[in-house]
Amino acid sequence: MKSNNLQAIYIMWLREMKRFLRSKSRVIGSLMVPFFFLLFMGFGFKSGFILPGMTQETNYLDFLVPGIIGMAMLFTSTFAGISVLWDREFGFLKEIMVAPVRRSAVVLGRIAGGVTTGLIQGILILIISLFMGFQLINPFGLVLAFLFMFLISVGFIGFGVAIASKMKDIHGFSLIMQFIIFPIFILSGAFFPITNLPGWLRLLSYIDPLTYGVDGLRASLINFSQFPIFLDLILLFIFGFLMVILGTYLFAKMEA
């Protein structure tokens, strides 16, 4: 029975890879939005600005790139989690539900697939931004940046699975996007230092897990952060852990 579950994780991952590589439009589509953000916001605000606590001017593009990577991880990961709903809509979920494997193995396989595609996209955005003039101030931080991408991805896939397990069909999807995912993105400080926000808004930013993801990415890539990096790491780790538990729990309770 144990090898069944390992196979289940592997085949869920493999399926995601195949689907990803086969839909060119999905790959390109997922890169277009980050690219446009970098292009228009990065160049539009070209004049540098002084970050809180810094003395020297920082190029806005450099500030923006980690934020955009965080945004891309948020969206692709949540999608990867919510894709449970699409499997349900197209009937495939039943094939998975009736198999003699643990539901947790199914969720882990989905996370493995989503994290891999997420990391691929993160790396592609990083490469694009290098061509646009992004200065990798701290190349040694790359490994750390990958760790942050990984943690963001795991957390939000678990979050997506949890949401999908509670939803009846795909009709509530746009509501979730507008009222949950978009605020998470905006409040994370992807575009601006959250210390510029008034106190009550800043409070919302503090409970937004992506805030610590973006902050950690900035710490790793451009040596600027508003929180200690280990705090970012710990909070994201806890978030990821809780979301995986919650997602698995709700998915296991779901009836086909």
Added chain:
Amino acid sequence: MSDIEIKNLIKDFNGLRAVNNISLEVKEGEIFGLLGPNGAGKTTTIKMLATLLKPTKGEAKVCGFDILRQKDEVRNSIGIVFQEPALDNRLTGRENLDFHARLYGLNKETRQKRMKEVLNLVGLENKANVLVINYSGGMQRRLEIARGLMHYPKVLFLDEPTLGLDPQTRHHIWDYIIKLNQKEKITIILTTHYMEEADYLCQRVGIIDFGKIVALDTPQNLKNILGGDVISIEAVPQKRAFEIFKKLSWVKRIKQHSGFINLNVERGENKIPLLMKIDQKEEAFKVKTVNLRKPTLEDVFLHFTGKTIRETEASRSEKNKR
């Protein structure tokens, strides 16, 4: 030995009883059919047997395994083809089979050998590497049957296996089902609301209506209950005709349903002229159409439930609209 043993199975959905105290057994190697209109509780029963739904009450065993306490053992010993397609259409046929085989823990050698066998059985060898999105409805259904067989199940559930398929494809699927029952020596439980399908395929049929099994026997025995011939008459005014027919000594059984009167008689071809004579003599009613046939399962269903399957479905969808 029985592959399926169901005892007093009950399933409620929000106070509505979808499956009402069903008990039955299906023998090893049998093709068994659950016949009934949409909403009769067929799919719910199958889903409970496949461990996808929890029964409200009662118990059931599949291949000797309890559906509540031995879920994984049950899942390992059954294959299932759902009513709606359950394929990943962004994968090829072969990849869908491979996905399934790995979920069921088959090793590489077995996977490859079995894949060849099942593809051959449903005649999809040449389409195995095509994305499922390019398959026709019939091909998808065949692939699903092949997939259900991948892990050598002892029991195969087919939920409305030919729903939405054209008549020609339907007959092909029937042939595949009979072939795999013989070749693989597998027990098959199918649900259908097509009378001819149950009649053609099933060794035994359970007629189910409002969550209850109302009749359970071989199609032949069920039809023999009615015996003789069925004459179906459309006459106006129907009520008057019904009153007169009811008194005829040679009418064994009589049923009214939506504009028709069904008479159960012996040697129906001799009785039609007699009916026409009454029509002319009494002038109390006018016969519009007459139809003579051997009893079908549809007549059996009418006999046990007082309605034809089509009427039952029509009145139920009417109710749902309201």
